[in-house]
Amino acid sequence: MIDPKLLRSDANGVATNLARRGFSFDADAYLALEEKRKSLQVETESLQSERNKSAKSIGQAKAKGEDIEPLLAAVNDLGARLEDTESALQSVQTELRDIELGLPNLLADDVPDGNSEDDNLEVRRWGEPKAFAFAPKDHIELGEALGGLDFDAAAKVSGARFAVMQGGLARLQRALIQFMLDTHTSEHGYRETYVPYLVHAHALEGTGQLPKFEEDLFKTTTERPFYLIPTAEVPLTNLGRDRIFDVGELPLRLTAHTPCFRSEAGSHGQDTRGMIRQHQFEKVELVHLVAPDQSEAALEAMTGHAETILQRLELPYRVVALCTGDIGFGASKTYDLEVWLPGQQKYREISSCSNCNDFQARRMKGRVRNADTGKPELLHTLNGSGVAAGRALIAVLENYQQEDGSIRVPDVLKPYMGGIDTIA
RNA sequence: GGAGAGAUGGCUGAGUGGUCGAAAGCGCUCCCCUGCUAAGGGAGUAUACGUUAAUAGCGUAUCGAGGGUUCGAAUCCCUCUCUCUCCGCCA
Numbered sequence: 001m002i003d004p005k006l007l008r009s010d011a012n013g014v015a016t017n018l019a020r021r022g023f024s025f026d027a028d029a030y031l032a033l034e035e036k037r038k039s040l041q042v043e044t045e046s047l048q049s050e051r052n053k054s055a056k057s058i059g060q061a062k063a064k065g066e067d068i069e070p071l072l073a074a075v076n077d078l079g080a081r082l083e084d085t086e087s088a089l090q091s092v093q094t095e096l097r098d099i100e101l102g103l104p105n106l107l108a109d110d111v112p113d114g115n116s117e118d119d120n121l122e123v124r125r126w127g128e129p130k131a132f133a134f135a136p137k138d139h140i141e142l143g144e145a146l147g148g149l150d151f152d153a154a155a156k157v158s159g160a161r162f163a164v165m166q167g168g169l170a171r172l173q174r175a176l177i178q179f180m181l182d183t184h185t186s187e188h189g190y191r192e193t194y195v196p197y198l199v200h201a202h203a204l205e206g207t208g209q210l211p212k213f214e215e216d217l218f219k220t221t222t223e224r225p226f227y228l229i230p231t232a233e234v235p236l237t238n239l240g241r242d243r244i245f246d247v248g249e250l251p252l253r254l255t256a257h258t259p260c261f262r263s264e265a266g267s268h269g270q271d272t273r274g275m276i277r278q279h280q281f282e283k284v285e286l287v288h289l290v291a292p293d294q295s296e297a298a299l300e301a302m303t304g305h306a307e308t309i310l311q312r313l314e315l316p317y318r319v320v321a322l323c324t325g326d327i328g329f330g331a332s333k334t335y336d337l338e339v340w341l342p343g344q345q346k347y348r349e350i351s352s353c354s355n356c357n358d359f360q361a362r363r364m365k366g367r368v369r370n371a372d373t374g375k376p377e378l379l380h381t382l383n384g385s386g387v388a389a390g391r392a393l394i395a396v397l398e399n400y401q402q403e404d405g406s407i408r409v410p411d412v413l414k415p416y417m418g419g420i421d422t423i424a
Numbered sequence: 425g426g427a428g429a430g431a432u433g434g435c436u437g438a439g440u441g442g443u444c445g446a447a448a449g450c451g452c453u454c455c456c457c458u459g460c461u462a463a464g465g466g467a468g469u470a471u472a473c474g475u476u477a478a479u480a481g482c483g484u485a486u487c488g489a490g491g492g493u494u495c496g497a498a499u500c501c502c503u504c505u506c507u508c509u510c511c512g513c514c515a
Contacts, residue, residue, distance in 0.1 A: 038474080038475095041473085041474060041484085042474070042475075042483095044484085045473095045474065045475090045483060045484045045485090046483080046484090048483085048484060048485085049483060049484070051495075051496080052483095052484090052496080054495060054496085055442075055494095055495055055496035056442075056443060056496080057443095057495095058442080058495055058496070059441095059442035059443065059495090059496070060442080060443065062442070063442075063443080068495085071495075072495055074495090075495050075496095076495085078495080079494090079495075224504090224505090244471085365471095365472095367471095373479075374453095375479065376471080
């Protein structure tokens with residue numbers, strides 16, 4: 001959520017910023033509603049004040065044994081008037097909140113302008129795409145030939161956009177996950193965390209998936225519905241919900257491995273083949289909860305942590321700054337890591353690291369006591385993939401393939417693979 | 425799933441319709457006293473919103489959440505959530 005005070009004081013400035021995303025915010029309509037809210041609130045509160053005063057004097061009169069009938073008569077119509085303004089105020093406030101919950105985050109100044117992912121700005125590259133002495137295959141061909149990747153079997157059980165993995169490939173994904181968790185916890189200062197995979201709506205509202213993107217989520221049909229998490233960002237970030245941290249407790253660096261569930265509504269036809277885009281995939285997530293002045297540095301650090309994984313795996317990648325047209329709803333600034341996939345001869349997203357500054361914290365009331373003033377202020381949240389395990393598996397398959405279709409095991413994964421150096 | 429008990433400020437815990445944002449204790453902060461530690465005395469110590477130049481005042485809301493009764497609700501009623509105890513079931 002954008003600071004309502006800022007919306008009031010500089011609605012046009014907000015509109016200009018959001019326009020960079022191609023989002024149109026009707027500042028005048030908002031301000032008109034806001035004026036209405038203000039007068040209703042002032043009126044409501046003065047009526048409440050009047051009511052409280054009368055109630056108090058009635059209490060005092062009664063204690064002294066005086067006749068309270070005249071006093072009761074005097075407040076006779078107060079209740080009805082209060083009820084009217086209170087309900088009017090509430091409906092205006094609901095309207096305002098609906099608007100506010102629908103507004104994306106303000107963009108950082110240095111987010112490059114652009115309309116689509118083609119306009120993202122390359123920040124740096126690491127590694128050289130390997131030159132193969134043969135025509136490299138894609139992960140689908142490799143996996144099916146190895147017998148460990150089966151989309152037909154998955155289709156029988158669950159339909160399209162699911163995969164069954166077995167044997168060496170299944171173990172390789174587990175190895176990747178273990179390696180990532182171990183690296184982040186032992187070298188990057190993250191706390192390993194186990195979280196629920198089913199969450200309530202309010203958690204998703206906190207991180208920004210709701211109310212706007214419900215169609216992207218899977219939802220249970222229980223009386224009080226749960227949603228399947230689309231990313232561990234949701235339960236991890238919400239650990240800061242309704243809390244006031246002491247400044248010494250931050251920064252909090254959290255990591256969790258979870259499956260992620262996405263309906264992929266609206267992505268028909270995209271990446272339908274293979275494991276790139278699935279309803280269910282594994283991911284190691286990184287989340288930072290930090291004091292407000294720390295988030296810019298934290299974004300660079302977090303991106304570096306995800307890069308470390310790719311570097312240790314010796315996977316060529318590039319870092320791009322997402323442009324105004326491609327950046328996510330809750331992010332003020334995002335770096336994507338794109339790994340080289342020889343099967344596609346393309347860089348493909350494998351991690352996305354975002355600074356959400358106070359956007360999520362405001363929604364979930366996550367605060368930190370200011371070191372100087374002692375006053376609570378909104379903390380800043382960041383999230384990033386460290387990295388997507390399913391896609392990392394694809395990257396390893398394609399980059400480590402040999403001419404006979406076998407897969408060399410990356411050195412850093414060997415300890416997790418029982419020492420074997422090839423999957424054949 | 426069955427039966428019962430509970431949810432109050434950083435913590436413990438009082439408060440069953442009126443002057444209660446809330447006793448008391450602990451903790452914490454500041455001051456005083458005290459030749460350093462200990463003990464003692466005093467003051468302060470929630471959050472959000474509104475109004476405002478103001479993190480000054482003043483007002484409003486908040487005692488798990490939401491609704492209701494009432495001139496007035498932490499206190500009474502309803503629904504929900506969570507916690508605990510016992511039974512059942514179970515990885």
